[in-house]
Amino acid sequence: MSDQAERIKSRRTQLRLTQREVAARVGVTRESISQWEKNSNQQLGSHNLERLAKVLQTTAAWILTGKREKATTSSNVVPMHSKNVESTLMEPLLNEHAEKGTSSADYRIPILAVTASAGHGAVVLSEETTAYMEVPRAVLRAIGIEPSPHLRIISTRGDSMMGTLGHGDFAIIDVSVREMQDDGVYIFQLDGQVHVKRLQHLPGNRIRVISDNTLYPSYEMDETDNFQICARFLGRWAFGRM
Structure with a gap:
């Protein structure tokens, strides 16, 4: 799915949530959710993006790019062995x-x-x-x-x-x-x-x-x-x- 607006709408409907329910949980108006589902160029802002990702049970990366978050452990990446890190x-x-x-x-x-x-x-x-x-x-x-x-x-x-x-x-x-x-x-x-x-x-x-x-x-x-x-x-x- 290549369109941000489509991803938001698809995930919302998959979870069987209404625009009003998502809006209430994110803390915005229903009209804002409607705009996010119509316009992929709409700027969500970091706070709204994180809250929306949580409500939709996904990640900010997936909403923005369609890709899941990832980290690499390729050969040029230092493995994590320090005892100071959790x-x-x-x-x-x-x-x-x-x-x-x-x-x-x-x-x-x-x-x-x-x-x-x-x-x-x-x-x-x-x-x-x-x-x-x-x-x-x-x-x-x-x-x-x-x-x-x-x-x-x-x-x-x-x-x-x-x-x-x-x-x-x-x-x-x-x-x-x-x-x-x-x-x-x-x-x-x-x-x-x-x-x-x-x-x-x-x-x-x-x-x-x-x-x-x-x-x-x-x-x-x-x-x-x-x-x-x-x-x-x-x-x-x-x-x-x-």
Whole structure:
């Protein structure tokens, strides 16, 4: 099926869902769903794309390209053996989606040997590459990310950023960002541990650290030598199944 609009409509009818039901679950109007099913050039936006994929029990990649998400383990890709990576989570996913060679429509992003904590902190961020993941360029651009040599992928642990990042999700990050540019979600080191949190500038060189999961209280801290920005969070990559 070559048309995005056709894929959306076909999957919806396959699941026996009405446009109104899909709209309610995605959080948009029925008219929006109707437009998505008529116009393949309609821009969904990253938030709507992810929610639509979840409602349709598929992936953003399939909606945009008709292809399932995949990662390669070809001969020029480093196998994942580092103990710092949650290999029990990541290796089965890579193996399941593995195929020989790469497509020119895909962009290869290094996976770093660290798990960023959306909780109480993980080990220090490492520049060691444990594997590579092939991400469709169309998916990257749909969520506002341009292919760049500064892109990296890390896995996440914990539920304090639920709504933005869930346990076991892959975070696409920009490691060229080493200071707060503005308020947003960053990967940072504090007292030797790596965190992923939403950061907000406050007067007096203070920072508010915010968890998107309201069960976790926010807190404030000074910009000290023990605090270092490692990267900025750009988007989430979560494997789905048809």
